[in-house]
Amino acid sequence: MPRILLLPLDERPCNFLYPALMVEKCTDVQLLLPPKELMGSKKRPAPFLLLAQWLGKNFSCCDYAVISIDMLVYGGIVPSRLHHQTTRECLDRLHLLADLRARYPQVKLFAFSLIMRAPCYNSADEEPDYYAEHGSSLFRVGVLRDKIQRNLATAEEKSELSGLEQSIPRSVLSDFCSRRSTNHAVNLQTIFLAEQGVLDFLTIPLDDCALLGWAAAERQQLAAAIRSHALGSRIYSYSGADEAGCILLARAVNHSRGITPSVHICYSSAGAPMVIPRFEDRPLGENLKWLVAAAGGRTCFSLQEADYILVVNAPTEGQSAMGDAKSPAPHSAFGERCLPDLAANLRALAAKKPVILADLAVTNGADREWMDLLQQQNLLKTLYAYAGWNTAANAAGCCIAQGMLCGKDSTQSALFTCHRILEDWLYMSLVRRDVAAYAQRKGLSFDGSWQEQLLAKYVTRQMCRLAKGLSLPAQVEISQISFPWHRPFEIELFIQLSAPSKAGM
Template sequence: MGNPKRGKVAYLPLDERPCNYEFPWLLAGDTDLELVRPPLEWMGRKKRPGRIAELGDWLEREAEDAEAAIVSIDTLLYGGIVPSRLHRLGEHEAARPLERLRRIRERRPDIRLYAFHLIMRCPQYSSSDEEPDYYADWGRELFRLGYLGHREQLGLAIAEEQQELSRIRLRLPEDVRDDYLERRAVNASANRASLELAADGTLDFLALPQDDAAPYGWTALDQQAVRQRIRELGAETRTLMYPGADETGCTLLARLAVERTNRSRPLVYARYASTLGPQVVPLYEDRPLGESVKAQLLAAGALLAESAADAQLVLLVNSPGGPMAESNDQLRPNAAYDVQRSVQELAEYAEHAVRVLGKPSAIADVAYANGGDLQLLRLLKAKGLLPELAGIAGWNTSGNTLGTAIAQLLLHARYGRTPAQLGFLGLRVAEDYGYCAAVRRPLADGVIRERGMDYFNVDGERGAAAGLVREALELFLEQEGFTDGPLRIRIEDCCLPWSRMFEVGLRVEANDGDAGAPTISEDRE
């Protein structure tokens, strides 16, 4: 075994998509952290699991001389996030690869070992795109079975709900129900096994993100069992459970940067766009936004400050003032956005925090699900403020956005303004606002459909659909003023990693007004 290399981080991603494979690697650019990751071809693709044995061997080998390791337990056990919902492993077989983490700790007592292990999700809709094939026909019923059964168990089910539950129990095929619940039981057992590693000190920290959560149902029941086991093991200081998933690699990278250099946790002031913002329960999540902000900060190694005066850093949370909407609906009149919040005031405070208080500040744009708030982007652009921010994010779920924005903020606080930081900010503008909010749905409903494709099935990673996306993004950047001015962004490459419209892989070139050489942000080689 060689001597540990200061700054080397062995990173085992959750899957091969850019958000998991690329984002942490990009954020580590221009820092003293050398992030190493497995070859992309080992990571599998969507429903096809990664090379579990080779990935485990790689992790043990790279950990021998690493300062730290960040490990997706779902990849270590199942070969990725989607395969974790499809496998046919028994409890002991599924948990066996956890012994690799014990061996790493035995060989390297001084390594910083962080891991994350998802609570298996239960989508509310019928689609087999990322679930077993039968979920296309029975997904909604499986969700409602858990949701209503949980409410019945708590004595909360009203008469109509009890009647619906009875109908589902009669209609749902027994083999479908059993297959789904048996897999959930195996995964829940593996969650409990990973808690043992946190409790005995094998892991320095274990994040337990909840993908697609709800207040009642299978996910809530699994969380209860995990929470009880955490208390039994006395593992509260080494574990944290909260809504999230694909941002967690970034979160733990930020935690590493904080813990290896800071004697105390950075204090972050959260400024909301709406009075009721902290109480809003975001779409696809199970708790108020304010609780998720606290948990995401804590997972990343920071703490929530009571005021800007107490804080070193500022997180500007673009929150709705009422029930959250999808980004596709942001042009429709909605009192939760038009009356019960002030995005203008948030933009003014962002300018104050950056230019008057002089505090690193990032935007967590959680106003909508699945895309950024174009009104906020235009306000920040008008002020010339974007290149002065520590970070910005507005993609997918609230948890994904919070974790990505907080990671940028904490890394900026540690390493300052760098070409890699500006490149990642440019990538977020192009992807979260250009693609997710402005381009994706009109393309999917228009020319993509006209050419015989659909949202979940296009002509490959680099086919005509990817070309259409690139053209639309280039037009968006030109129309929104990102081809000149304080922040200039150019698309270098564009692909659709899972041959569908939900996610995009981009490589962008980003310049600020003072820059000499361009900065490159790569999402996919």
């Protein structure tokens, strides 16, 4: 049985818990994760020296290692946006991988390193403090600089850039650009490590990106470096972030099994493959191909040769026009979709092959109309894998990885499929919009205290009420809910199989 070491992107459930739950029932995979107390906490970085010790202690007994460069170098995804390390200090930390490769050449080493995001809004929740005031301006500066570099900017846009750069304090722009330069140097160095054979495979996902901007400009330079070294078959770059660990875990497992799973994609509308989702930089159809390929699979045109069917409930409008689970786009935005036909096809496909459902029509949660239809038609229980959280790449990558990791055993996959349906639909799209209002009415706060425990109990009651009567792939019950980052945006959810009733015994 292969042992796979995973150094996650951070301590959130999507990066730390999901991989463990996906392989929990797999009999041919043994996953090794660091102790959670080594993972840091949101803006508090993980301790490099302790992580290095843990890697040195455990690397020798593994067959594969999946490494988050952001965790190794900066201490997590949020610390990668906040750190004050020099470029030299960051590059020195990468030497650990070369040392581990030299000492344990038998270990297959896969890694992922993010291109840092630059959100288009003012918020310091996951960014430096100055992003609360200057976030949107910093984003716009990136777009305008990129347009100028590509010779696309108008005279008015050049003038706008000059004005913006003067309005942002010099210390703010310097700090932001300096950190981006350091992180870009780290990404370039990971390409060098792949060229030198230290890394067997590397992905460089773009975190919350756009068609133009800081990340898009950096990706162009990275793509040029990848091409110049003829490394396109070993280094992939596409939109994504929080799914990356699961994707490379699936790649390691597929490699250990000696298989290349084939995936046939069925879309909810004719134009769906060409829509560019919000927070992404390319058409949906192309990004899905990258995700499948990064996981060690391939897409196929033929339904007959497919190992899995990926059904995609896709957005019909992209970028800023795309709806959000807490404030969905008007019904007219979904005019192209014939959901009854998609549901009928899903039923027919599920009778023949394992169906993976990527629910991508809105960001940050499930499409309520679509999920209501699946419940009405008793189709939830036919799903082999499901995801509908955060960005399109996050959700699609998660369910693609789940499907491949669980093989074709529906009993292995059922519990995590239920986990995703409960969290992505019931919590993210239904209960989450009420819990903040409930907290305000009751004078409660998300601060990790007893007040947060009361909020967790409220969420549990609401989700149990909504879950009653659902026809899920397995009969489950909620055992625990908490708020890992002390906010309502995400929860840490634990479920278990329901005990059989005495009447049925």
